[in-house]
Amino acid sequence: MNTILTIEQRNAVLGSMSQLIATKKTAILKANKIDVKTYNGGDLAMHDRLKVDDDKIKGMMLALQQLIADTDPVGKKLFHFTHDNGLKITNKSTPFGTVLIIYESRPDVTVEAAGIAFKAGNKILLKGGKESLNSNLKIVELWHKALEENNISTEWVTYLNYNRTEIQAFLENPSQKVDLIIPRGGEKLIAFVKQNATCPVIVSGRGNNFVYVDAEADINMALKVIINGKTSKISACNAVDKVIINSNLPNKEVFIKNLVKELLKFNVEILGDTELSIFKKVLAYDNEDIWHEEFLDYKIVIGSVNSSEEAIAKINKYGGGHSAVIITKNNETANLFMELVDSAAVYQNASTRFTDGGQFGLGGELAISTDKLHHRGPMGLQHLVTNKWFIYGDGQIR
Template sequence: MNQREEVLSKAESAKSIAPRIATLTTPEKNDLLRAAAEALVKRSAEIIEANKADITAGEKAGMADSLIDRLRLDDNRIAGIADGLRQVASLSDPVGEVLQGRTMDNGIQMKQVRVPLGVMGMVYEARPNVTVDAFGLALKSGNVPLLRGSKSARRSNEKLVEILQDVAAAHDLPRETVQLLPCESHDSVKDLITARGLVDVVIPRGGAKLIDAVVTGATVLAIETGTGNCHFYIDRDAELDSAIEMLLNGKTRRCSVCNATEVVLIDVALDDADKKRIITALQETGVTVHGEVSELEAFGATDIVEATESDWTDEYLSFDIAAKVVEGIDGAVEHITRYSTGHTEAIASKNAYTCQQFANEIDAAAVMINASTAFTDGEVYGMGAEIGISTQKLHARGPMALPELTSTKWILEGTGHTRP
């Protein structure tokens, strides 16, 4: 069969088993998740071998170091992925949760309960850990995942899905409980995101181009997990040592993730020596600073790369950062409003009024007050593994974990009631 036929065939299989997966009990789901975690660790040598082939191919193709880092798997990372499944198993099952209910005046019992979304398409780049995260979250929330990973991680994803399917089969579930779609061309993405009637929702996770292509091209409901052009504003009233520590943590802790700090905004009212300290601290940790050279050299900064418009609009996902001097909190809000992707925005200030203004006026999924942008993470929030950070305003916003992968339905129970 051709690629489109394969995608639709797998979508049909997923749709056919969705009712069965939706009605799995919590113990059944948890047993499967824990068994999958054990299988991943036990077969880690197979996973690493497949991953090495992907790494070699990526290096030969000139893949950026940040993407190679996202792609790489080793024993520690596989153990972490397995722990993620165990953590999901330990979380409360959202399916069947009663959100509200009451007895109507006519005696009908009504309640609103959480139910699975159904067939959940995932389109993602490079990071093979997403394959397992998506499986775990989809299963615990009663959904059937259709996974379309990137070509760069094809061998890794194939091995991971093979292991997960083996575990499903050992638990008397169809191997179609999790499926990997072809990734040789972009056409498979188009086939997935237009499979109305078979796919209930599609979630893109990756760079801005991938997300935009899915959201604008989908006829299936799409949940946008946005890119992270995250800003960190250092106010005139900031405690500078602490602000620099938070900035460096957001930028250098792991530069290839969506919650990494990509732009630092510096209050013009800070002393020139303090402004220079901020830039120097970044450079001393190996971060390349981009900005308007004349603006930053005015207070003694050196080795600045002249910024272009893309420095303000795009994620770096590398040891690079854009720096700009702004006219206080109003200037920071103005800049962020213009360039924010709505992911995470942060401020360092000891002034409670300034912090409150920032929190009130910034429109983002997460606002950090005197905290690093790195805290936007489902696991940190206590949600367990996440599908991504939603930057849209309908259905879900922020980390998308188990509750966000469900919908609701109303159940009304009468005793032969008819409506007059």
């Protein structure tokens, strides 16, 4: 499909889709109710992501309206050079072409991620999880209506209703050209895609985010940031899973007891290293490998370090490369931590829950990349393009 859509056409489709979600809300909720009722897994995070309610419907519509208001990411002049011989050389942003998004359980991704990719001029292939099939098919039906209302081919948005064997075969030998794959989900899904894909993959990786409480931390602030990061949304990849505390923190024992008390209010299971598992209600863990795990559950590990350098080394060894926080009043210590920790987002004195395209001013996000190429961190509209060189001459030869 060698068609280029104007920004007016793309925005018109997004507007139609927003209106259709509003008018067909009952049908979306009905389809989702079937998915929720059918889901029999015990995964709390999966269930939370799967369910669509009025707030999520409003979020879908808002995401589309924000996309319409956002500037066109296609055709931006990134670089210009006039050669001595008169050649005019310009580098401009262009769509990737066809983007395949593979994701688990979240029907809102079928709206928001597809909307971002479409606004950036790309053809969309969607492969959602089997647990959200009814919701996804209903939403894709609305995408097709939105396209038809604007006399645009429904081929711009396609749902791949494939099982695991079929998607593996498609990844290995696509029946159509695929220029980029973005897997959103757990580590097994990401590993599966990377193993089988024959085109570039941007990994929307695991969280396993750390908070380091420095010796010069404000302990009330630390408490507030940790509780927010751990308990406000356990299904989010920007939730906190690990807390490391400097042994030289004044009133360390009081802080740990208060932290345990607050976490228990939310029924968080607390595991600790040998130094911290002596505290009441903190369980000793069996294996150091637990520091690698992303929980997506009411579960946390707390540990002790003797210095900022030790904290940085531990985060770089075990963290998911997503988000890391230092709680400290010392800006010099914070700057060193933020420069040396190898994560997509690094914070001083704030919650990891802000690692999000909307919160970062991107309007929305397709994924949060833990890769370093082609993009790192929340991936918004402006990042879902590649670039192309346009060279204008009048017969120059070399």
